[in-house]
Amino acid sequence: MPVERIRNFSIIAHVDHGKSTLADRLLELTGAISKNTGQHQVLDSLQVERERGITVKAQTASIYYKYKDELYLLNLIDTPGHVDFSNEVSRSLAACDGVILLVDACHGVQAQTVANYHLAKQRNLTVVPVLNKIDIKHANPDKVCHDMQLLFGIDPDQVLKVSAKLGTGVTQVLERVIEVIPAPRVERNSAFRALIFDSWFDKYRGALNLIYVLNGKLEQGQDIQSLATKKAYPVKSISVLRPFECGVASLSAGQVGLIACNMRNSKESIIGDTIHLKNQSVSAAGSYRPQQPLVFAGVFPVDQSKHVALRSAIEKMVLNDSAVTVKVDSSPALGQGWRLGFLGLLHMEVFCQRLEQEHGAEPIITAPSVTYRLVLGNPKMIRQQGTDTMDISNAALFPDPSSIREYYEPLVMGTIITPTEYVGQIIGLCVERRGLQQSSVNIDEARILMKYVLPLSEIILDFHDRLKSISSGYASFSYEDHGYHLTQLVRLDIHLNGKPVDELCRIVHSSKATGVARQMVHKLKDLIPKQMVQIAIQACVGSKVLARETIKAYRKDVTAKLYGGDVTRRMKLLKQQAEGKKKMRLFANIRVPHETFINVLKR
Ligand code: GTP
Numbered sequence: 114m115p116v117e118r119i120r121n122f123s124i125i126a127h128v129d130h131g132k133s134t135l136a137d138r139l140l141e142l143t144g145a146i147s148k149n150t151g152q153h154q155v156l157d158s159l160q161v162e163r164e165r166g167i168t169v170k171a172q173t174a175s176i177y178y179k180y181k182d183e184l185y186l187l188n189l190i191d192t193p194g195h196v197d198f199s200n201e202v203s204r205s206l207a208a209c210d211g212v213i214l215l216v217d218a219c220h221g222v223q224a225q226t227v228a229n230y231h232l233a234k235q236r237n238l239t240v241v242p243v244l245n246k247i248d249i250k251h252a253n254p255d256k257v258c259h260d261m262q263l264l265f266g267i268d269p270d271q272v273l274k275v276s277a278k279l280g281t282g283v284t285q286v287l288e289r290v291i292e293v294i295p296a297p298r299v300e301r302n303s304a305f306r307a308l309i310f311d312s313w314f315d316k317y318r319g320a321l322n323l324i325y326v327l328n329g330k331l332e333q334g335q336d337i338q339s340l341a342t343k344k345a346y347p348v349k350s351i352s353v354l355r356p357f358e359c360g361v362a363s364l365s366a367g368q369v370g371l372i373a374c375n376m377r378n379s380k381e382s383i384i385g386d387t388i389h390l391k392n393q394s395v396s397a398a399g400s401y402r403p404q405q406p407l408v409f410a411g412v413f414p415v416d417q418s419k420h421v422a423l424r425s426a427i428e429k430m431v432l433n434d435s436a437v438t439v440k441v442d443s444s445p446a447l448g449q450g451w452r453l454g455f456l457g458l459l460h461m462e463v464f465c466q467r468l469e470q471e472h473g474a475e476p477i478i479t480a481p482s483v484t485y486r487l488v489l490g491n492p493k494m495i496r497q498q499g500t501d502t503m504d505i506s507n508a509a510l511f512p513d514p515s516s517i518r519e520y521y522e523p524l525v526m527g528t529i530i531t532p533t534e535y536v537g538q539i540i541g542l543c544v545e546r547r548g549l550q551q552s553s554v555n556i557d558e559a560r561i562l563m564k565y566v567l568p569l570s571e572i573i574l575d576f577h578d579r580l581k582s583i584s585s586g587y588a589s590f591s592y593e594d595h596g597y598h599l600t601q602l603v604r605l606d607i608h609l610n611g612k613p614v615d616e617l618c619r620i621v622h623s624s625k626a627t628g629v630a631r632q633m634v635h636k637l638k639d640l641i642p643k644q645m646v647q648i649a650i651q652a653c654v655g656s657k658v659l660a661r662e663t664i665k666a667y668r669k670d671v672t673a674k675l676y677g678g679d680v681t682r683r684m685k686l687l688k689q690q691a692e693g694k695k696k697m698r699l700f701a702n703i704r705v706p707h708e709t710f711i712n713v714l715k716r
Contacts, residue, residue, distance in 0.1 A: 145356060
């Protein structure tokens with residue numbers, strides 16, 4: 114296929130604006146999948162995506178379309194819409210020359226539309242604006258076009274109007290992509306060079322790399338080399354995704370394809386790395402850099418016999434999710450484990466769900482935290498550390514307050530778009546979360562775009578849920594890193610029958626310590642099942658107890674409702690109970706269900 118007849122593009126949008134549905138229609142229209150198979154969101158193939166109804170991984174499909182008697186190769190990438198998966202959008206855009214910016218004609222431009230539009234503009238990509246869901250009665254395409262003009266300077270006449278659900282106007286989208294998105298700016302008559310922009314693990318073939326070829330040609334059997342690690346590998350197989358894997362003999366500049374070459378893990382297969390033919394010198398192919406994680410949590414095996422299996426599962430998952438960072442960690446109570454970094458709480462939950470569903474691992478996850486920065490005042494500690502600053506995300510390692518001179522916490526710049534009637538309540542929420550308003554602009558007579566600087570720790574857990582519930586689902590939110598600022602912090606410890614539980618301790622803003630303490634002990638009272646001993650739950654800062662609750666003793670006999678009779682039935686129930694107990698952590702003879710550590714943090 115000549116380069117001038119290739120188009121590489123992504124579909125970007127806010128959550129639920131219809132990207133995956135539009136991708137389905139494009140695949141059907143080009144014959145990549147057949148109509149009426151009853152399959153929806155074909156590119157959302159992960160179990161977690163189907164269960165949650167959201168895209169978490171960008172997916173690629175190479176499709177063919179005949180336009181004005183010429184056959185075109187279109188490499189389409191469907192991206193996630195949620196802010197926690199924006200790393201997937203950034204990495205996808207590295208392999209594109211244009212984007213379809215999809216906007217829901219009922220809900221209009223939302224916070225993630227704005228964020229994704231700017232990501233595309235930063236990379237100088239051509240934007241094809243498309244309004245979706247025009248079949249819905251209360252859709253207001255004119256108003257949404259007006260907002261797009263105001264916010265992005267997009268000419269309303271250039272906006273295509275479609276219904277991805279019904280297929281209306283989808284052909285025009287495909288044709289517009291061919292007309293306005295430029296062919297890849299690549300060179301075929303030079304040494305092979307390609308960008309790795311995705312990878313995943315295959316049981317039989319090891320790491321598979323999705324590559325975008327920028328120069329030359331790659332053939333099966335050739336030896337390639339990584340620019341980052343300098344290691345060389347023989348190319349075992351090459352395929353393209355249509356959207357299902359389909360073997361090919363070679364890949365030429367401008368094409369996107371999958372290669373298997375005996376790479377084993379994320380240390381060898383690096384997203385953003387350049388590959389080239391062995392012993393040739395080339396420059397780096399892309400300027401993609403993964404986003405920095407914002408939320409950290411400890412991940413530990415339920416018992417140390419599962420350590421090796423969990424490590425292997427984490428390695429495979431990280432291969433497929435380059436935004437996650439991994440550091441070895443250990444805890445006196447939980448043994449050897451890891452401290453993982455995520456882009457947000459949803460990202461963390463999805464990662465853990467995938468660990469369980471795709472790799473059968475059921476780890477213990479400790480309370481998520483952001484990274485605080487401490488300036489030390491204790492000369493001995495400064496000497497030991499070799500510096501007077503200390504970054505800390507594990508509350509259990511929080512030093513004695515007498516050795517700390519200053520505390521700093523990370524901030525984000527948040528963008529909120531909301532209908533005007535919810536502004537009062539949203540400002541209230543932001544103030545409660547220690548936010549400072551930076552600006553407020555009317556998008557039109559009915560909607561406002563507000564910018565707030567907020568402490569990251571105040572938004573990672575439930576800010577988004579609260580925002581959605583007070584605005585009946587209409588307000589949207591996105592955020593980006595905004596540096597650190599001076600603050601006042603304390604370490605809040607939770608004791609069960611007098612014993613501190615490392616997994617539950619947290620670093621909190623000093624003004625919030627009492628409120629958080631009350632809320633946590635109250636929550637724990639509901640979350641920890643009654644047991645044979647009475648349980649005292651205390652929340653303390655140093656030796657001061659800020660809140661306390663008690664769980665009365667009770668013995669749950671699962672066989673109590675069986676009146677004598679069948680012994681096998683009895684054994685079965687006791688076995689089930691024993692299995693349930695395995696999923697719990699034991700502290701001072703108190704069993705704590707392992708999901709407690711996260712659920713206790715949700716307000
Ligand atoms: P994320 O990837 O999670 O961000 O979602 P998405 O943008 O891929 O949205 P998706 O395609 O999953 O669609 C979200 C919902 O909108 C689904 O229930 C679709 O059936 C519905 N939907 C998509 N397009 C249309 C449309 O043109 N008309 C109507 N009425 N509903 C649509």
